[in-house]
Amino acid sequence: MLRAIGKKLLNSAQASGEILALLVETLYYCKDAPRNLPTIFRQIYDIGVGTLPIASLMSLFIGMVLALQTGSQLAKFGTQEAIGAVVGLSMAKELGPVMTSLLVAGRIGSSMAAEVGAMQVYEEIDALRTLEINPVRYLVMPRLLACLVSVPLLTIFAVMIGIVGGSVVSDVNPVINVPMTVYFDNLKNSLEASEILNGLVKSFFFGGIIAQVGCYVGFKTSGGARGIGYSTTRSVVMAFLMIMIADYFLTRFML
Amino acid sequence: MADISEQNPGLLKRLSHAFTRMADEQPVSIADYEDATGVSVQIEQLNKSFNGNHVLKDIDLEIKPGETFSIIGPSGTGKSVLLKHIVNLIKPDSGRVFIDGADIGKRSITDSNRFSYSMVFQTSALFNSLTVGENVGLWLREKEVFPERRIRRIIREKLRLVGLGGKENLQTSELSGGMKKRVAIARSLAMNPDLILYDEPTAELDPVTTDELARVIDSLKDMVNLTTIIVSHDLNFALYLSDRVAMMDKGKIIEVGTPEEIKQSQNPIIRNFIYTTTKGLKGD
Numbered sequence: 001m002l003r004a005i006g007k008k009l010l011n012s013a014q015a016s017g018e019i020l021a022l023l024v025e026t027l028y029y030c031k032d033a034p035r036n037l038p039t040i041f042r043q044i045y046d047i048g049v050g051t052l053p054i055a056s057l058m059s060l061f062i063g064m065v066l067a068l069q070t071g072s073q074l075a076k077f078g079t080q081e082a083i084g085a086v087v088g089l090s091m092a093k094e095l096g097p098v099m100t101s102l103l104v105a106g107r108i109g110s111s112m113a114a115e116v117g118a119m120q121v122y123e124e125i126d127a128l129r130t131l132e133i134n135p136v137r138y139l140v141m142p143r144l145l146a147c148l149v150s151v152p153l154l155t156i157f158a159v160m161i162g163i164v165g166g167s168v169v170s171d172v173n174p175v176i177n178v179p180m181t182v183y184f185d186n187l188k189n190s191l192e193a194s195e196i197l198n199g200l201v202k203s204f205f206f207g208g209i210i211a212q213v214g215c216y217v218g219f220k221t222s223g224g225a226r227g228i229g230y231s232t233t234r235s236v237v238m239a240f241l242m243i244m245i246a247d248y249f250l251t252r253f254m255l
Numbered sequence: 256m257a258d259i260s261e262q263n264p265g266l267l268k269r270l271s272h273a274f275t276r277m278a279d280e281q282p283v284s285i286a287d288y289e290d291a292t293g294v295s296v297q298i299e300q301l302n303k304s305f306n307g308n309h310v311l312k313d314i315d316l317e318i319k320p321g322e323t324f325s326i327i328g329p330s331g332t333g334k335s336v337l338l339k340h341i342v343n344l345i346k347p348d349s350g351r352v353f354i355d356g357a358d359i360g361k362r363s364i365t366d367s368n369r370f371s372y373s374m375v376f377q378t379s380a381l382f383n384s385l386t387v388g389e390n391v392g393l394w395l396r397e398k399e400v401f402p403e404r405r406i407r408r409i410i411r412e413k414l415r416l417v418g419l420g421g422k423e424n425l426q427t428s429e430l431s432g433g434m435k436k437r438v439a440i441a442r443s444l445a446m447n448p449d450l451i452l453y454d455e456p457t458a459e460l461d462p463v464t465t466d467e468l469a470r471v472i473d474s475l476k477d478m479v480n481l482t483t484i485i486v487s488h489d490l491n492f493a494l495y496l497s498d499r500v501a502m503m504d505k506g507k508i509i510e511v512g513t514p515e516e517i518k519q520s521q522n523p524i525i526r527n528f529i530y531t532t533t534k535g536l537k538g539d
Contacts, residue, residue: 123377133394
Protein backbone atom coordinates (compact mmCIF):
# COMPACT_ATOMS: atom_id res chain seq x y z
CA MET A 1 0.00 0.00 0.00
CA LEU A 2 2.86 2.36 0.88
CA ARG A 3 4.45 1.54 -2.45
CA ALA A 4 1.20 2.41 -4.26
CA ILE A 5 0.92 5.73 -2.41
CA GLY A 6 4.57 6.50 -3.14
CA LYS A 7 4.09 5.70 -6.82
CA LYS A 8 1.03 7.99 -6.98
CA LEU A 9 2.99 10.80 -5.33
CA LEU A 10 5.91 10.36 -7.72
CA ASN A 11 3.55 10.36 -10.72
CA SER A 12 1.87 13.54 -9.45
CA ALA A 13 5.26 15.22 -8.96
CA GLN A 14 6.31 14.17 -12.46
CA ALA A 15 3.05 15.45 -13.99
CA SER A 16 3.48 18.79 -12.13
CA GLY A 17 7.01 19.13 -13.47
CA GLU A 18 5.89 18.36 -17.01
CA ILE A 19 3.03 20.85 -16.80
CA LEU A 20 5.48 23.47 -15.52
CA ALA A 21 7.86 22.74 -18.41
CA LEU A 22 4.94 23.01 -20.83
CA LEU A 23 3.93 26.33 -19.24
CA VAL A 24 7.46 27.74 -19.63
CA GLU A 25 7.48 26.76 -23.30
CA THR A 26 3.96 28.14 -23.87
CA LEU A 27 4.82 31.48 -22.25
CA TYR A 28 7.89 31.71 -24.47
CA TYR A 29 5.74 31.30 -27.59
CA CYS A 30 3.31 34.04 -26.48
CA LYS A 31 5.65 36.36 -28.40
CA ASP A 32 4.18 34.83 -31.58
CA ALA A 33 0.59 35.63 -30.56
CA PRO A 34 0.12 38.34 -33.25
CA ARG A 35 0.74 35.69 -35.96
CA ASN A 36 -1.91 33.44 -34.44
CA LEU A 37 -4.66 36.01 -33.81
CA PRO A 38 -7.34 34.28 -35.95
CA THR A 39 -6.85 31.02 -34.00
CA ILE A 40 -6.85 32.87 -30.68
CA PHE A 41 -10.11 34.70 -31.53
CA ARG A 42 -11.72 31.46 -32.69
CA GLN A 43 -10.78 29.86 -29.37
CA ILE A 44 -12.08 32.88 -27.43
CA TYR A 45 -15.37 32.56 -29.32
CA ASP A 46 -15.61 28.82 -28.61
CA ILE A 47 -14.78 29.22 -24.94
CA GLY A 48 -16.53 32.51 -24.20
CA VAL A 49 -19.60 32.67 -26.41
CA GLY A 50 -20.10 28.91 -26.39
CA THR A 51 -20.05 28.70 -22.59
CA LEU A 52 -21.98 31.90 -21.88
CA PRO A 53 -25.58 30.50 -21.96
CA ILE A 54 -24.86 27.57 -19.64
CA ALA A 55 -22.66 29.75 -17.38
CA SER A 56 -25.50 32.31 -17.14
CA LEU A 57 -28.06 29.68 -16.25
CA MET A 58 -25.77 28.09 -13.68
CA SER A 59 -24.86 31.36 -11.96
CA LEU A 60 -28.49 32.54 -11.99
CA PHE A 61 -29.50 29.50 -9.96
CA ILE A 62 -26.42 29.69 -7.73
CA GLY A 63 -27.35 33.31 -6.86
CA MET A 64 -30.97 32.33 -6.26
CA VAL A 65 -30.11 29.35 -4.04
CA LEU A 66 -27.53 31.42 -2.14
CA ALA A 67 -30.10 34.14 -1.48
CA LEU A 68 -32.74 31.59 -0.48
CA GLN A 69 -30.50 29.65 1.93
CA THR A 70 -28.75 32.62 3.51
CA GLY A 71 -31.70 35.01 3.44
CA SER A 72 -34.01 32.65 5.30
CA GLN A 73 -31.36 32.15 8.01
CA LEU A 74 -30.67 35.89 8.30
CA ALA A 75 -34.41 36.53 8.54
CA LYS A 76 -34.49 34.53 11.81
CA PHE A 77 -32.27 37.22 13.35
CA GLY A 78 -33.90 40.14 11.50
CA THR A 79 -30.69 40.88 9.58
CA GLN A 80 -31.92 39.89 6.12
CA GLU A 81 -31.10 43.33 4.73
CA ALA A 82 -27.45 42.20 4.59
CA ILE A 83 -28.40 39.65 1.94
CA GLY A 84 -27.11 41.84 -0.91
CA ALA A 85 -23.63 41.96 0.62
CA VAL A 86 -23.62 38.22 1.35
CA VAL A 87 -24.64 37.21 -2.18
CA GLY A 88 -22.39 39.83 -3.84
CA LEU A 89 -19.27 38.96 -1.84
CA SER A 90 -19.80 35.21 -2.21
CA MET A 91 -20.34 35.47 -5.93
CA ALA A 92 -17.52 37.93 -6.65
CA LYS A 93 -14.83 36.41 -4.45
CA GLU A 94 -15.52 32.70 -4.54
CA LEU A 95 -18.51 31.17 -6.26
CA GLY A 96 -18.31 33.15 -9.49
CA PRO A 97 -14.66 32.37 -10.34
CA VAL A 98 -14.67 28.80 -9.00
CA MET A 99 -17.99 27.62 -10.46
CA THR A 100 -17.32 29.27 -13.83
CA SER A 101 -13.87 27.72 -13.98
CA LEU A 102 -15.20 24.28 -13.08
CA LEU A 103 -17.79 24.65 -15.82
CA VAL A 104 -15.15 25.69 -18.37
CA ALA A 105 -12.88 22.85 -17.22
CA GLY A 106 -15.71 20.36 -17.79
CA ARG A 107 -16.83 21.81 -21.09
CA ILE A 108 -13.65 23.20 -22.70
CA GLY A 109 -10.75 21.53 -20.85
CA SER A 110 -12.13 18.10 -21.68
CA SER A 111 -12.66 19.04 -25.32
CA MET A 112 -9.08 20.38 -25.51
CA ALA A 113 -7.77 17.10 -24.09
CA ALA A 114 -9.88 15.10 -26.55
CA GLU A 115 -8.87 17.24 -29.56
CA VAL A 116 -5.14 17.32 -28.79
CA GLY A 117 -5.33 13.66 -27.71
CA ALA A 118 -6.89 12.63 -31.02
CA MET A 119 -4.19 14.60 -32.85
CA GLN A 120 -1.55 12.76 -30.80
CA VAL A 121 -3.07 9.34 -31.47
CA TYR A 122 -3.56 9.95 -35.21
CA GLU A 123 0.02 11.28 -35.67
CA GLU A 124 -1.08 14.87 -36.40
CA ILE A 125 1.26 16.21 -33.70
CA ASP A 126 4.14 14.31 -35.33
CA ALA A 127 3.02 15.72 -38.69
CA LEU A 128 3.25 19.24 -37.24
CA ARG A 129 6.79 18.54 -36.12
CA THR A 130 7.83 17.27 -39.54
CA LEU A 131 6.28 20.45 -40.99
CA GLU A 132 8.66 22.32 -38.66
CA ILE A 133 5.69 23.78 -36.76
CA ASN A 134 6.12 23.66 -33.00
CA PRO A 135 2.94 22.04 -31.56
CA VAL A 136 3.16 24.15 -28.40
CA ARG A 137 3.16 27.36 -30.42
CA TYR A 138 0.48 26.12 -32.81
CA LEU A 139 -1.87 24.35 -30.38
CA VAL A 140 -1.21 25.30 -26.75
CA MET A 141 -0.34 28.99 -26.91
CA PRO A 142 -3.62 30.10 -28.60
CA ARG A 143 -5.65 28.00 -26.16
CA LEU A 144 -3.82 29.39 -23.14
CA LEU A 145 -4.29 33.01 -24.23
CA ALA A 146 -7.94 32.38 -25.11
CA CYS A 147 -8.59 30.86 -21.66
CA LEU A 148 -6.75 33.71 -19.90
CA VAL A 149 -9.09 36.20 -21.64
CA SER A 150 -12.34 34.22 -21.69
CA VAL A 151 -12.53 32.82 -18.16
CA PRO A 152 -12.29 36.24 -16.40
CA LEU A 153 -14.84 37.69 -18.86
CA LEU A 154 -17.21 34.78 -18.23
CA THR A 155 -16.69 35.24 -14.50
CA ILE A 156 -17.77 38.90 -14.72
CA PHE A 157 -20.99 37.82 -16.47
CA ALA A 158 -21.55 34.97 -14.03
CA VAL A 159 -21.12 37.24 -10.99
CA MET A 160 -23.53 39.84 -12.39
CA ILE A 161 -26.18 37.26 -13.27
CA GLY A 162 -25.78 35.53 -9.91
CA ILE A 163 -26.29 38.85 -8.10
CA VAL A 164 -29.41 39.56 -10.19
CA GLY A 165 -30.74 36.05 -9.41
CA GLY A 166 -30.20 36.69 -5.71
CA SER A 167 -31.97 40.04 -5.89
CA VAL A 168 -35.06 38.50 -7.51
CA VAL A 169 -35.37 35.79 -4.83
CA SER A 170 -34.76 38.30 -2.03
CA ASP A 171 -37.53 40.51 -3.37
CA VAL A 172 -40.07 37.85 -4.22
CA ASN A 173 -39.60 35.41 -1.34
CA PRO A 174 -42.04 36.35 1.49
CA VAL A 175 -39.67 35.13 4.25
CA ILE A 176 -36.72 37.26 3.08
CA ASN A 177 -38.76 40.16 1.62
CA VAL A 178 -35.88 42.54 0.84
CA PRO A 179 -36.72 45.03 -1.95
CA MET A 180 -34.28 45.26 -4.84
CA THR A 181 -33.31 48.84 -3.99
CA VAL A 182 -32.29 47.79 -0.45
CA TYR A 183 -30.51 44.71 -1.83
CA PHE A 184 -28.43 46.73 -4.30
CA ASP A 185 -27.76 49.58 -1.81
CA ASN A 186 -26.39 47.04 0.63
CA LEU A 187 -24.35 45.41 -2.14
CA LYS A 188 -22.95 48.78 -3.28
CA ASN A 189 -21.88 49.71 0.26
CA SER A 190 -20.11 46.45 0.99
CA LEU A 191 -18.55 45.28 -2.27
CA GLU A 192 -15.23 46.95 -3.03
CA ALA A 193 -13.31 47.03 -6.29
CA SER A 194 -10.43 45.08 -4.73
CA GLU A 195 -12.80 42.21 -3.94
CA ILE A 196 -14.02 42.05 -7.51
CA LEU A 197 -10.38 42.15 -8.62
CA ASN A 198 -9.58 39.23 -6.29
CA GLY A 199 -12.16 37.12 -8.09
CA LEU A 200 -10.84 38.12 -11.50
CA VAL A 201 -7.24 37.32 -10.53
CA LYS A 202 -8.42 33.88 -9.43
CA SER A 203 -10.31 33.25 -12.65
CA PHE A 204 -7.25 34.35 -14.65
CA PHE A 205 -5.14 31.69 -12.93
CA PHE A 206 -7.90 29.10 -13.22
CA GLY A 207 -8.13 29.80 -16.97
CA GLY A 208 -4.41 29.10 -17.27
CA ILE A 209 -4.79 25.84 -15.35
CA ILE A 210 -7.64 24.66 -17.60
CA ALA A 211 -5.69 25.26 -20.83
CA GLN A 212 -2.41 23.81 -19.59
CA VAL A 213 -3.98 20.71 -18.06
CA GLY A 214 -6.22 20.07 -21.10
CA CYS A 215 -3.32 20.34 -23.56
CA TYR A 216 -0.86 18.46 -21.33
CA VAL A 217 -3.23 15.52 -20.92
CA GLY A 218 -3.88 15.62 -24.68
CA PHE A 219 -0.14 15.37 -25.44
CA LYS A 220 0.16 12.39 -23.11
CA THR A 221 -2.68 10.49 -24.80
CA SER A 222 -1.98 7.06 -26.23
CA GLY A 223 -3.94 3.95 -27.09
CA GLY A 224 -6.63 4.92 -29.59
CA ALA A 225 -10.26 5.78 -28.86
CA ARG A 226 -10.12 4.35 -25.34
CA GLY A 227 -7.06 6.47 -24.58
CA ILE A 228 -8.83 9.60 -25.80
CA GLY A 229 -11.81 8.83 -23.56
CA TYR A 230 -9.51 8.27 -20.60
CA SER A 231 -7.70 11.55 -21.29
CA THR A 232 -10.99 13.45 -21.35
CA THR A 233 -11.92 12.20 -17.89
CA ARG A 234 -8.37 12.66 -16.59
CA SER A 235 -8.22 16.29 -17.74
CA VAL A 236 -11.47 17.13 -15.93
CA VAL A 237 -10.44 15.45 -12.67
CA MET A 238 -6.95 16.98 -12.80
CA ALA A 239 -8.24 20.48 -13.61
CA PHE A 240 -10.90 20.32 -10.84
CA LEU A 241 -8.27 19.30 -8.28
CA MET A 242 -5.75 21.90 -9.38
CA ILE A 243 -8.38 24.65 -9.41
CA MET A 244 -9.44 23.82 -5.84
CA ILE A 245 -5.84 23.68 -4.62
CA ALA A 246 -4.96 26.93 -6.41
CA ASP A 247 -8.13 28.51 -4.98
CA TYR A 248 -6.97 27.87 -1.43
CA PHE A 249 -3.50 29.31 -1.99
CA LEU A 250 -4.74 32.32 -3.98
CA THR A 251 -7.35 33.08 -1.28
CA ARG A 252 -4.68 32.75 1.40
CA PHE A 253 -2.35 35.03 -0.54
CA MET A 254 -4.96 37.71 -1.26
CA LEU A 255 -6.57 37.81 2.20
CA MET B 256 7.10 19.35 -26.57
CA ALA B 257 9.10 17.05 -28.77
CA ASP B 258 9.84 14.73 -25.89
CA ILE B 259 6.77 15.16 -23.72
CA SER B 260 5.76 11.56 -24.32
CA GLU B 261 9.17 10.21 -23.42
CA GLN B 262 10.01 9.24 -19.89
CA ASN B 263 12.65 11.68 -18.62
CA PRO B 264 12.45 12.10 -14.85
CA GLY B 265 13.60 15.27 -13.17
CA LEU B 266 12.09 18.74 -13.19
CA LEU B 267 15.38 20.49 -14.05
CA LYS B 268 15.92 18.13 -16.97
CA ARG B 269 12.39 18.82 -18.20
CA LEU B 270 12.85 22.57 -17.92
CA SER B 271 16.14 22.37 -19.80
CA HIS B 272 14.40 20.30 -22.51
CA ALA B 273 11.69 22.95 -22.75
CA PHE B 274 14.30 25.68 -23.25
CA THR B 275 16.17 23.58 -25.82
CA ARG B 276 13.03 22.95 -27.83
CA MET B 277 12.26 26.65 -28.07
CA ALA B 278 14.62 27.02 -31.01
CA ASP B 279 12.82 24.27 -32.95
CA GLU B 280 11.14 26.44 -35.56
CA GLN B 281 13.55 27.49 -38.25
CA PRO B 282 13.12 30.45 -40.56
CA VAL B 283 12.90 29.59 -44.25
CA SER B 284 14.08 31.84 -47.04
CA ILE B 285 12.95 31.78 -50.66
CA ALA B 286 16.46 30.57 -51.58
CA ASP B 287 16.04 27.55 -49.27
CA TYR B 288 12.76 26.76 -50.97
CA GLU B 289 14.13 27.02 -54.50
CA ASP B 290 17.37 25.13 -53.76
CA ALA B 291 15.78 21.84 -52.71
CA THR B 292 17.69 18.79 -53.93
CA GLY B 293 18.10 15.12 -53.02
CA VAL B 294 20.25 14.40 -49.94
CA SER B 295 22.19 11.43 -48.62
CA VAL B 296 21.17 9.65 -45.41
CA GLN B 297 23.64 7.78 -43.26
CA ILE B 298 22.68 5.83 -40.15
CA GLU B 299 25.42 4.65 -37.78
CA GLN B 300 25.03 2.06 -35.01
CA LEU B 301 21.49 3.14 -34.13
CA ASN B 302 19.96 1.54 -31.03
CA LYS B 303 16.59 2.14 -29.40
CA SER B 304 14.72 0.41 -26.60
CA PHE B 305 11.23 1.01 -25.22
CA ASN B 306 10.63 -0.23 -21.66
CA GLY B 307 13.38 -2.81 -21.95
CA ASN B 308 12.28 -3.98 -25.39
CA HIS B 309 15.28 -3.57 -27.75
CA VAL B 310 13.50 -2.38 -30.92
CA LEU B 311 16.46 -1.24 -33.06
CA LYS B 312 19.74 -3.13 -32.86
CA ASP B 313 22.94 -1.59 -34.25
CA ILE B 314 21.35 -0.29 -37.43
CA ASP B 315 23.81 0.79 -40.13
CA LEU B 316 22.44 2.12 -43.40
CA GLU B 317 23.52 4.39 -46.22
CA ILE B 318 21.08 5.95 -48.69
CA LYS B 319 22.38 7.89 -51.70
CA PRO B 320 21.14 11.31 -52.86
CA GLY B 321 18.13 11.07 -55.16
CA GLU B 322 17.65 7.36 -54.42
CA THR B 323 14.29 5.67 -53.81
CA PHE B 324 14.97 3.31 -50.93
CA SER B 325 12.50 0.93 -49.30
CA ILE B 326 12.67 -0.73 -45.92
CA ILE B 327 10.58 -3.87 -45.86
CA GLY B 328 9.86 -6.47 -43.23
CA PRO B 329 7.09 -7.99 -41.14
CA SER B 330 5.01 -5.82 -38.79
CA GLY B 331 6.64 -5.00 -35.46
CA THR B 332 10.25 -5.18 -36.63
CA GLY B 333 10.95 -1.50 -35.95
CA LYS B 334 10.62 -0.08 -39.49
CA SER B 335 8.46 2.90 -38.49
CA VAL B 336 10.61 3.54 -35.41
CA LEU B 337 13.65 3.71 -37.69
CA LEU B 338 11.84 6.15 -39.99
CA LYS B 339 10.93 8.40 -37.05
CA HIS B 340 14.60 8.51 -36.04
CA ILE B 341 15.49 9.85 -39.49
CA VAL B 342 13.09 12.79 -39.10
CA ASN B 343 14.17 13.35 -35.50
CA LEU B 344 10.76 12.50 -34.01
CA ILE B 345 12.44 9.93 -31.76
CA LYS B 346 15.85 10.31 -30.13
CA PRO B 347 18.11 7.24 -30.28
CA ASP B 348 19.59 5.60 -27.18
CA SER B 349 22.87 5.43 -29.08
CA GLY B 350 24.07 5.94 -32.62
CA ARG B 351 23.66 8.82 -35.05
CA VAL B 352 21.77 9.84 -38.17
CA PHE B 353 23.46 12.08 -40.73
CA ILE B 354 21.63 13.85 -43.53
CA ASP B 355 23.98 15.24 -46.16
CA GLY B 356 26.78 14.81 -43.64
CA ALA B 357 25.04 16.82 -40.89
CA ASP B 358 24.21 15.07 -37.61
CA ILE B 359 20.46 15.65 -37.19
CA GLY B 360 20.77 15.23 -33.43
CA LYS B 361 22.83 18.42 -33.39
CA ARG B 362 20.83 20.30 -36.01
CA SER B 363 20.51 23.94 -35.02
CA ILE B 364 18.88 27.14 -36.18
CA THR B 365 22.23 28.46 -37.37
CA ASP B 366 22.91 25.58 -39.78
CA SER B 367 24.08 26.95 -43.09
CA ASN B 368 23.64 23.63 -44.94
CA ARG B 369 19.89 23.63 -44.45
CA PHE B 370 17.91 20.68 -45.74
CA SER B 371 14.21 20.02 -45.44
CA TYR B 372 12.45 16.74 -45.00
CA SER B 373 8.84 15.73 -44.79
CA MET B 374 6.96 12.61 -43.96
CA VAL B 375 3.75 10.98 -45.17
CA PHE B 376 2.24 9.19 -42.20
CA GLN B 377 0.47 5.85 -42.12
CA THR B 378 -2.74 7.58 -41.01
CA SER B 379 -2.18 10.47 -43.49
CA ALA B 380 -2.35 12.77 -40.42
CA LEU B 381 -4.36 15.48 -42.19
CA PHE B 382 -5.77 18.22 -39.99
CA ASN B 383 -9.55 17.79 -39.86
CA SER B 384 -10.22 21.43 -39.07
CA LEU B 385 -8.56 22.53 -42.32
CA THR B 386 -9.61 22.09 -45.96
CA VAL B 387 -7.49 20.17 -48.46
CA GLY B 388 -5.88 23.41 -49.71
CA GLU B 389 -5.23 24.67 -46.17
CA ASN B 390 -3.58 21.36 -45.29
CA VAL B 391 -1.30 21.56 -48.33
CA GLY B 392 -0.47 25.23 -47.73
CA LEU B 393 -0.05 25.00 -43.94
CA TRP B 394 3.75 24.97 -43.96
CA LEU B 395 3.98 27.77 -46.54
CA ARG B 396 1.61 30.00 -44.56
CA GLU B 397 3.23 29.25 -41.21
CA LYS B 398 6.71 29.99 -42.53
CA GLU B 399 5.50 33.06 -44.47
CA VAL B 400 7.90 32.21 -47.30
CA PHE B 401 5.79 33.70 -50.11
CA PRO B 402 2.92 36.14 -50.59
CA GLU B 403 -0.56 34.61 -50.42
CA ARG B 404 -1.08 34.64 -54.21
CA ARG B 405 2.04 32.52 -54.81
CA ILE B 406 1.08 30.17 -51.94
CA ARG B 407 -2.27 29.53 -53.65
CA ARG B 408 -0.48 28.81 -56.92
CA ILE B 409 1.88 26.34 -55.22
CA ILE B 410 -1.09 24.59 -53.56
CA ARG B 411 -2.79 24.19 -56.97
CA GLU B 412 0.46 22.91 -58.53
CA LYS B 413 1.15 20.35 -55.81
CA LEU B 414 -2.42 19.06 -55.84
CA ARG B 415 -2.23 18.71 -59.62
CA LEU B 416 1.02 16.72 -59.24
CA VAL B 417 -0.81 14.10 -57.16
CA GLY B 418 -3.87 14.07 -59.41
CA LEU B 419 -6.14 16.15 -57.19
CA GLY B 420 -6.28 19.40 -59.16
CA GLY B 421 -9.25 21.60 -58.22
CA LYS B 422 -9.95 19.78 -54.94
CA GLU B 423 -8.48 22.43 -52.63
CA ASN B 424 -11.82 23.48 -51.13
CA LEU B 425 -12.90 19.98 -50.08
CA GLN B 426 -13.01 19.08 -46.39
CA THR B 427 -10.68 16.24 -45.44
CA SER B 428 -13.67 14.28 -44.10
CA GLU B 429 -15.02 14.13 -47.68
CA LEU B 430 -11.93 12.27 -48.96
CA SER B 431 -11.39 8.55 -49.50
CA GLY B 432 -8.37 6.79 -47.95
CA GLY B 433 -6.38 7.00 -51.20
CA MET B 434 -7.18 10.69 -51.68
CA LYS B 435 -6.09 11.42 -48.11
CA LYS B 436 -2.74 9.76 -48.82
CA ARG B 437 -2.33 11.88 -51.96
CA VAL B 438 -3.20 15.09 -50.09
CA ALA B 439 -0.61 14.11 -47.47
CA ILE B 440 1.94 13.69 -50.29
CA ALA B 441 0.98 17.10 -51.74
CA ARG B 442 1.39 18.64 -48.27
CA SER B 443 4.86 17.14 -48.05
CA LEU B 444 5.76 18.31 -51.56
CA ALA B 445 4.68 21.87 -50.70
CA MET B 446 7.77 22.02 -48.47
CA ASN B 447 9.87 21.31 -51.57
CA PRO B 448 11.70 18.72 -49.47
CA ASP B 449 15.12 17.26 -50.13
CA LEU B 450 14.01 14.05 -48.45
CA ILE B 451 10.52 12.54 -48.30
CA LEU B 452 9.59 9.58 -46.13
CA TYR B 453 6.54 7.34 -46.50
CA ASP B 454 5.38 5.29 -43.53
CA GLU B 455 3.31 2.33 -44.75
CA PRO B 456 1.74 4.32 -47.62
CA THR B 457 -0.42 1.40 -48.78
CA ALA B 458 -1.84 0.54 -45.36
CA GLU B 459 -5.64 0.16 -45.48
CA LEU B 460 -5.75 0.76 -49.26
CA ASP B 461 -7.37 -1.55 -51.81
CA PRO B 462 -5.16 -2.95 -54.64
CA VAL B 463 -6.46 -0.48 -57.27
CA THR B 464 -5.81 2.55 -55.03
CA THR B 465 -2.42 1.09 -54.12
CA ASP B 466 -1.58 0.98 -57.85
CA GLU B 467 -2.69 4.61 -58.29
CA LEU B 468 -0.53 5.67 -55.34
CA ALA B 469 2.45 3.75 -56.74
CA ARG B 470 2.03 5.58 -60.06
CA VAL B 471 1.90 8.97 -58.23
CA ILE B 472 5.08 8.24 -56.26
CA ASP B 473 6.77 6.84 -59.38
CA SER B 474 5.91 9.92 -61.45
CA LEU B 475 7.29 12.18 -58.69
CA LYS B 476 10.69 10.47 -59.12
CA ASP B 477 10.90 11.95 -62.62
CA MET B 478 9.40 15.36 -61.80
CA VAL B 479 10.99 16.18 -58.44
CA ASN B 480 14.61 15.64 -57.52
CA LEU B 481 14.49 14.21 -54.00
CA THR B 482 15.55 11.26 -51.91
CA THR B 483 12.66 8.93 -51.06
CA ILE B 484 12.50 6.43 -48.21
CA ILE B 485 9.53 4.08 -48.06
CA VAL B 486 8.65 1.81 -45.16
CA SER B 487 6.26 -0.91 -46.19
CA HIS B 488 5.31 -4.51 -45.69
CA ASP B 489 3.76 -4.48 -49.18
CA LEU B 490 6.52 -6.26 -51.06
CA ASN B 491 5.29 -5.71 -54.63
CA PHE B 492 4.82 -1.98 -53.98
CA ALA B 493 8.33 -1.63 -52.56
CA LEU B 494 10.03 -3.67 -55.30
CA TYR B 495 8.18 -1.77 -58.04
CA LEU B 496 9.24 1.68 -56.82
CA SER B 497 12.68 1.21 -55.30
CA ASP B 498 16.23 1.54 -56.53
CA ARG B 499 17.35 -0.43 -53.47
CA VAL B 500 15.59 -2.33 -50.71
CA ALA B 501 16.58 -3.17 -47.12
CA MET B 502 15.02 -6.10 -45.31
CA MET B 503 14.48 -5.73 -41.55
CA ASP B 504 13.81 -8.49 -39.10
CA LYS B 505 13.64 -8.34 -35.29
CA GLY B 506 15.19 -4.86 -35.15
CA LYS B 507 18.10 -5.61 -37.48
CA ILE B 508 18.86 -4.92 -41.14
CA ILE B 509 19.50 -8.37 -42.51
CA GLU B 510 20.08 -7.56 -46.18
CA VAL B 511 20.35 -4.57 -48.53
CA GLY B 512 20.22 -4.82 -52.31
CA THR B 513 18.48 -3.98 -55.54
CA PRO B 514 14.99 -5.43 -56.03
CA GLU B 515 16.51 -8.15 -58.23
CA GLU B 516 19.12 -9.03 -55.59
CA ILE B 517 16.44 -9.22 -52.90
CA LYS B 518 14.32 -11.50 -55.10
CA GLN B 519 17.32 -13.78 -55.69
CA SER B 520 18.41 -13.79 -52.03
CA GLN B 521 18.96 -17.20 -50.44
CA ASN B 522 18.48 -15.85 -46.91
CA PRO B 523 15.68 -18.05 -45.45
CA ILE B 524 14.03 -15.12 -43.62
CA ILE B 525 13.82 -13.10 -46.85
CA ARG B 526 12.63 -16.10 -48.86
CA ASN B 527 9.99 -16.80 -46.25
CA PHE B 528 8.85 -13.14 -46.37
CA ILE B 529 8.75 -12.65 -50.13
CA TYR B 530 7.30 -15.98 -51.19
CA THR B 531 4.21 -15.90 -48.99
CA THR B 532 0.94 -17.02 -50.51
CA THR B 533 -1.14 -13.85 -50.48
CA LYS B 534 1.10 -10.79 -50.22
CA GLY B 535 4.39 -11.99 -51.68
CA LEU B 536 5.64 -12.41 -55.22
CA LYS B 537 3.46 -14.29 -57.65
CA GLY B 538 4.66 -17.17 -59.87
CA ASP B 539 8.16 -18.35 -59.07
